[in-house]
Amino acid sequence: MQKPRVADKILLSLVAGLLVLGGVSLALFPAPRYSETENRYLAAFPTVDRAALTEGTLGASLDTYCTERLPLRGTLRSARALYHLALGEREVHGVIRARDGSLIRRMTVNETAYTQNLTALTRLAREAEAAELPFTVAVAPQRIDVRADLLPGLYRMTREQTVWQQLNAAYPEAVTFLDAKSEDYWFRTDHHWTADGAFFAYEQLGAALGYTPLSKSEFARVTVSEAFWGTSDAAAGIPRTAPDVLTLLTRADDGGFHAVADGKPLPFAGFYDESKLNMRDKYAVFLGGNYGMLKIEQGEDDTRPALLLLKDSFANSVIPFLARHYRIVAVDTRYYRGDLTLLAAECDAVLALYGMQTLTESALFSRAHLAP
Numbered sequence: 033m034q035k036p037r038v039a040d041k042i043l044l045s046l047v048a049g050l051l052v053l054g055g056v057s058l059a060l061f062p063a064p065r066y067s068e069t070e071n072r073y074l075a076a077f078p079t080v081d082r083a084a085l086t087e088g089t090l091g092a093s094l095d096t097y098c099t100e101r102l103p104l105r106g107t108l109r110s111a112r113a114l115y116h117l118a119l120g121e122r123e124v125h126g127v128i129r130a131r132d133g134s135l136i137r138r139m140t141v142n143e144t145a146y147t148q149n150l151t152a153l154t155r156l157a158r159e160a161e162a163a164e165l166p167f168t169v170a171v172a173p174q175r176i177d178v179r180a181d182l183l184p185g186l187y188r189m190t191r192e193q194t195v196w197q198q199l200n201a202a203y204p205e206a207v208t209f210l211d212a213k214s215e216d217y218w219f220r221t222d223h224h225w226t227a228d229g230a231f232f233a234y235e236q237l238g239a240a241l242g243y244t245p246l247s248k249s250e251f252a253r254v255t256v257s258e259a260f261w262g263t264s265d266a267a268a269g270i271p272r273t274a275p276d277v278l279t280l281l282t283r284a285d286d287g288g289f290h291a292v293a294d295g296k297p298l299p300f301a302g303f304y305d306e307s308k309l310n311m312r313d314k315y316a317v318f319l320g321g322n323y324g325m326l327k328i329e330q331g332e333d334d335t336r337p338a339l340l341l342l343k344d345s346f347a348n349s350v351i352p353f354l355a356r357h358y359r360i361v362a363v364d365t366r367y368y369r370g371d372l373t374l375l376a377a378e379c380d381a382v383l384a385l386y387g388m389q390t391l392t393e394s395a396l397f398s399r400a401h402l403a404p
Contacts, residue, residue, distance in 0.1 A: 255278070338359040339383060
């Protein structure tokens, strides 16, 4: 039997040493449970019990834990992103580096969730029609849908086109905002639209809901941050990406609106939580983030029509404009588990406003939302 060469011994020793060092580091100095960069909780150490052993889930859970909680996770993610770019790839972790250096999320589709969401919207629309309650569906596109000119030359838009065709077949009256092509309407590092994009949506919704939009000239433009890195940047982990400028459209009477989230008054007047500007997720400046139920009124004697807004985070930046015309009852169906039919009966109109990303990726409606 041939003896191992010295070089082989050195290589094996180096690999073994790295494995031991990695294991010891993971055991003593795991990455923090909450990743502020990714705006999510990382995997916890799995529970070792009979179910995990018999069902075969322990190995996968341990693998996820080791991957997500490895020390220097952020540095390693950046190094991996640079490695992919050095190979000439234009995509990292489902995020495409566009021709202008901005970041565009690739569309991913959970077919089961998307079908269920469209079915639920259709059912809610029928129930609203039976109750003679105006019901509007509006879907915000992803930046990839409206800025295909920034994509790599060989990128195929087949999947994006398919999901919009499915939406049109299920709900042809939906407002889609597919003409929101201005670069001012979209963040370069985040999947949401900017305040200008939200105002564009507000203007488009006027025709569907029956209100006359205010003029943008009635609002003041206030820049609150020049160092905003959003969700696309967090997903890609590409270092030295130029930040976004975060601008709000405000009016002098903003302080006259008061919000109650999940039964508790929010600790700020108006629509903007400036304390969130000290966090990485600065998009949360719009209303302070997401809640199960959010009610907004203008004073205690607000008798204006009530709008039930079924939403995800895309609607947060539109609410400051819709609140000029309605008392708002906003429900994020990802977190709220009440009967939507009962809520709708207390309102004068219903608007379902979701981003296509959420609509195609997440199950937004549960059995608790719909009357039997």
